[in-house]
Structures are given as structure tokens and as C-alpha cells.
Amino acid sequence: MNAAAETELVEELLAGKHRALARVISKVENRQPGYRDIVSRLHEHTGHADVIGVTGSPGAGKSTLVDKLAAQYRERGETVGVIAVDPSSPYTGGAVLGDRIRMASNVGDMDVFFRSMSARGTLGGLSTATSDAIKALDAFGKDRIIVETVGAGQNEVDIVRTADTVVVLVQPGSGDDVQMLKAGILEIGDLFVVNKADMDGASRTVADLEEMLHMERDPTAKLDTGGFEKPDHPDQDGIDADGADAEEDEAEHWEPMVLETVAKSGEGVEELLDTLDAHSAWLDETGRRETKAKQRYAAEIRQLLRADAADLIDDELDRRGGVEAMAERVLDRETDPYTVADEVLGPIEDCVREQRE
Amino acid sequence: MSADQEQRTIRCLVAKVGLDGHDRGAHVIARAFRDAGFEVIYSGLHRAPEEIVQAAVQEDVDVLGISILSGAHNTLVPKVIEGLKEYDAFDDTLVLVGGIIPDEDKEELLELGVAEVFGPGTPMEETVEFVEANAPER
Structure with missing residues (x-):
């Protein structure tokens, strides 16, 4: 691809042509020659979108929830970009990307730009490709960008960490509280959503999560630990360490919340949206x-x-x-x-x- | 270069259009494409032509395979092709039709710009090879 064609593609994308946006994301995914120049050129136009990461185990209802979220944002007049990452076969590299099937609420609405991506197996490559794709959507002018991935493994955690707000989806009955102790699940979430809350055991899952989150926040509360101190959170470097006084500390800290939704019927989605807004406002204020x-x-x-x-x-x-x-x-x-x-x-x-x- | 090595993968949209609930063929094809190393996006059942167009444009697929067994191909396929043209996506998308298509309709579809029509009994390898040979250069 020559420089003139690149310039044209970038200009078309900035002018709002869907085909150009789709093509840029393909180039980023394929690592096609010239993609670096394109992404560099887009960079100055980015930084306006609010990026939300949604992760959770397969079948937790991520795609359905994302669909409902996108529909709500659209109702408020905001434009939405969605990137859904699905695994690919380690043997053939092939993949069936099925998240699109759930996007029933935004049919025919081109202002919801939905893109399926497969985890093409290269180490670290996926998170680079995803963050470049986010940039393309951002430069295109999307107000909200939702990134959806199966939450297992470093690759996915890396992707989700590129988001401003991370939502972790849990389904009822997904194991006892020890499962939630597993590293990487509690630490990455700003919000926890127990989806399919109309199922048996949902309240139990909520209670387990809340307890675990509480422990995570302050594992040594009311205990004489004999000098044990909780290690600093890697994302909150320098906040606690500065020895800020308690009051300041309170304002700087976001207390993760547990919400309940039934994505299929849309129950609880509004509360989720409000909480997302609250987190977004908190991000700006602090x-x-x-x-x-x-x-x-x-x-x-x-x-x-x-x-x-x-x-x-x-x-x-x-x-x-x-x-x-x-x-x-x-x-x-x-x-x-x-x-x-x-x-x-x-x-x-x-x-x-x-x-x- | 590890991060910059070009990783071209053929992307396909397997689409069911209209009021046709028979998706076994679409599933079999989706699986065969996956096993051939393609990335397959499945549309799900009962999609309107506009939805298929939206998906094909946003996903930037190389291949659009439309499965129709209801006999409505003469109504639905032209709508999809029109939509693709509207978004400048027709020229570099390989459009295939699979299903029950009478011979006289086949000619018409090919004239419209469908690259090939695959009827019942087509060996899976034939379809995969056709895609590999004809996927548009971009």
C-alpha cells in the first residue's frame, strides 16, 4: 500500500466512512504493511472516547449485556463501537466468531459499529491489535467503545486493562468463594455484575463477591496480623505510597461495586449504566x-x-x-x-x- | 518481525437471510471454514438483508456466503448486493450463495455479481478451495 492510498484511507475514516474504518481495523489485525503509519496518523484524533472493558467466563452473558448497553447509549444519542474478541483454534488458526448473533437490539443501526476479532495466537499481538482498533474507533468519533473478551489468561487481562472502566461479569453458581480468590479476577474489576440474576443462587454469588471484595480492599481489618501488610495494587502505584491522609485516600479510591442484571430482559441495565457513568465521572474528578x-x-x-x-x-x-x-x-x-x-x-x-x- | 509479521486470515460471513429456519448447512460450512483456518462470523437465523450488509461492511469480510433454502433468493440476494454497493463494499467482497437454487435462477444470480452458487451435495473441499483461490486481493 502506498502513502497516497494510506492518506486517503485515513481521510475517509476521519470523514466518517464505515468502509474505511472497517478496512483500517483489518489492516491493524493483519499487520499489513503501512498499518503503523495509519495508526500514528490517527493518534492525534483520539482521546475522546470512553472505553469500557467487559470480561467474564464463556456463557456469562457478555454479548447480550453489551448489546443492551449499546442500545441504551444509542437511546441517549451517543455513538458506540464494540470490539468482541473470541478465541481462535491453536491448530488451524480458524475461528467462529459468534458474538454478533447476540447484537439483536442494534440491528440496522450503523452508529453501532460492531467488530469481531479473533485471538490470532501471537503473544502480546492481540492486545496491541485491540488497542490499535480502539484508536481507530476513537478517531472515527465513537463516544463509547466497549471491548468484550473471555476473561481467562494474561492476554485477555492485558486487553481489559486498556479500558478506562472494567466490568467483570459473573454468573450465579460459578463456584464457591475460593474461585473468586483466584488472582486476576477481583483485582481487575471496577464493577462486578452478577448476570442472570433471576437464576437460583444469584444472591449467594452476590454475597460471596461482596465478601471477597471487602477482604480484597482491607484484608487485615480487625485482625492482629503481626506486621503483615497488603501489597500495593499495581494500578494504584503511588497513591497509597505517598502516605496521603485518610480523607484524601478515601476520595482517591474507587470502591468496586456488585450489581445484578438480567441481560436478556434488560433488567438492571439502567443501574449498570448509572454506575458506569459514576465511575467515568470519578475518573475525571480524580x-x-x-x-x-x-x-x-x-x-x-x-x-x-x-x-x-x-x-x-x-x-x-x-x-x-x-x-x-x-x-x-x-x-x-x-x-x-x-x-x-x-x-x-x-x-x-x-x-x-x-x-x- | 514478530509483532509486525503480516498475518492475513480470510474472513467470512456465513449468513442466513429471510424466513428460513434451516441452518444445518450454514453450521456445517461455518465449521469447515473454521477448520480450513478461516475466521468465520455467523449471522444467526432470520436476518434481514440490511443486517447482512451491516455485518459484512463492519466486519470487513473477504467472503460473504449466503445460505438460502426457502426459494426467496431472487428477492433477497439483489437486496444484499445493492446494500454492499451502497457502502462501496461490493467490489472486493466475494459473494457466494449456497442452498437450493434452480438452474435458471443460478444464471441470473451469477449475472448479478454472485461469484458462485453451491448446490446440495457440493463437497466441502470444493467450496473451501474455491474461496482460497478467489478471495479478493486487498
Whole structure:
């Protein structure tokens, strides 16, 4: 793709052409030549959308809830972008992306831009592709962007962390309270939604969640722990550590909430929307939105650099006859992995050092 | 480059249009496409032509496979194609029709811009190979 075509595509996207937006997302997904330039050009037009991440186990009702949320936003006159990530086969790379079936409330409404994406298996690649796709939707002018993923594994958590507000969906009867102790579930949520709240055991799940959240917030309440201190939350770096006084601390902290919904009938969706708005307002008031964005960009830069550096090293490896040949030499005890790594990286390090001087 | 390696995957929309509740064929095809390494988006049953157009445009699919067994293809397929043209999406989307299509209608559909019509008994490999050979270059 040449530069002129890229410019045209970017201009069409900014002018609001759906086809151009769809094509840009494809390019980002395919890692097609020129996609980097496109995303760089879009960046200055981003930063206006509110990004909501929705995660939860398969069958919890994410797609149905997202559909209802999108419909409510549309009723308020806001435009919505949805990115639904589904797993792909580790063997063939193929995938059936079925989230679209649930998008029944927004049929024929082009102002809800729904895009299915598959987890194409490359490590870290998915979160980069997703955050680039979010940028495309943002630049296109969507007010709300909802990212929906199956919540299992680092990849998904990474994606969800790119959102301003994270909603974790839990279905009733999904295990006892120990399940909720599992790392990564309680920590990532700003809001917890027990969906299918008309099912048996829903109130029990709500109670379990609330108890666990309470423990998460203050695990040592009323206990003599003999000096044990809760580790700082990675996303709240520097807030608690500054030794802010209690009052300030209270304002800075968002207390995760547990809500109940029945996505199918739309019950509880309005309350969810209100809470989402409250969280959004809180983000703005406390300046957390900006802090989060800064953390996000830092992570993005790191990720890009890591990937690019890995590519540079891959090229160097190929030039030196490939990693296989080196492995063979290691196997024959001619050399060892550390020496090989030093050999490969040495010239690169020298180069960087020279440049610095 | 690891993050920048081009990862082109053929994207397909398998669509059921109109009042036709027979989706076994669509499911079988969706599965065959998945196993061939394609990304398949299934529309679900009873979709209106506008919905199919919306999905095809937003998902930026390479291939749109419309399954019709109700006999309404002469009404529904032109509507879908019109819609695709409206969004500038017709030229680089491979449109296929599967189902029960009489021979005389087949000619008409092909003239409209449908790339191929697959009737009952078409071997799965044939369809997959056709898609692989004819998926539009972008």
C-alpha cells in the first residue's frame, strides 16, 4: 500500500466512512504493511472516547449485556463501537466468531459499529491489535467503545486493562468463594455484575463477591496480623505510597461495586449504566483517567519496543545462521546459551553505546 | 518481525437471510471454514438483508456466503448486493450463495455479481478451495 492510498484511507475514516474504518481495523489485525503509519496518523484524533472493558467466563452473558448497553447509549444519542474478541483454534488458526448473533437490539443501526476479532495466537499481538482498533474507533468519533473478551489468561487481562472502566461479569453458581480468590479476577474489576440474576443462587454469588471484595480492599481489618501488610495494587502505584491522609485516600479510591442484571430482559441495565457513568465521572474528578492513560501509553511503548527489539534480534539470529545451528553447538557442548546470547547481543550493545556518545 | 509479521486470515460471513429456519448447512460450512483456518462470523437465523450488509461492511469480510433454502433468493440476494454497493463494499467482497437454487435462477444470480452458487451435495473441499483461490486481493 502506498502513502497516497494510506492518506486517503485515513481521510475517509476521519470523514466518517464505515468502509474505511472497517478496512483500517483489518489492516491493524493483519499487520499489513503501512498499518503503523495509519495508526500514528490517527493518534492525534483520539482521546475522546470512553472505553469500557467487559470480561467474564464463556456463557456469562457478555454479548447480550453489551448489546443492551449499546442500545441504551444509542437511546441517549451517543455513538458506540464494540470490539468482541473470541478465541481462535491453536491448530488451524480458524475461528467462529459468534458474538454478533447476540447484537439483536442494534440491528440496522450503523452508529453501532460492531467488530469481531479473533485471538490470532501471537503473544502480546492481540492486545496491541485491540488497542490499535480502539484508536481507530476513537478517531472515527465513537463516544463509547466497549471491548468484550473471555476473561481467562494474561492476554485477555492485558486487553481489559486498556479500558478506562472494567466490568467483570459473573454468573450465579460459578463456584464457591475460593474461585473468586483466584488472582486476576477481583483485582481487575471496577464493577462486578452478577448476570442472570433471576437464576437460583444469584444472591449467594452476590454475597460471596461482596465478601471477597471487602477482604480484597482491607484484608487485615480487625485482625492482629503481626506486621503483615497488603501489597500495593499495581494500578494504584503511588497513591497509597505517598502516605496521603485518610480523607484524601478515601476520595482517591474507587470502591468496586456488585450489581445484578438480567441481560436478556434488560433488567438492571439502567443501574449498570448509572454506575458506569459514576465511575467515568470519578475518573475525571480524580484525574485517574489521565494517570491510567499515561500508564497505558507507557505499557504500549514498552510493548512495541520489546517487539521491535525482538525482531532486530531475530534478523541478527538469521544472519548468523539461525538459532537452530546455535542450539546444536550448545548441545554438542561447544558453547553454552549465555555465551551465545552475549555473542549475538554484543555488537548491538556496542552500536547503541557508540550512538549514545 | 514478530509483532509486525503480516498475518492475513480470510474472513467470512456465513449468513442466513429471510424466513428460513434451516441452518444445518450454514453450521456445517461455518465449521469447515473454521477448520480450513478461516475466521468465520455467523449471522444467526432470520436476518434481514440490511443486517447482512451491516455485518459484512463492519466486519470487513473477504467472503460473504449466503445460505438460502426457502426459494426467496431472487428477492433477497439483489437486496444484499445493492446494500454492499451502497457502502462501496461490493467490489472486493466475494459473494457466494449456497442452498437450493434452480438452474435458471443460478444464471441470473451469477449475472448479478454472485461469484458462485453451491448446490446440495457440493463437497466441502470444493467450496473451501474455491474461496482460497478467489478471495479478493486487498
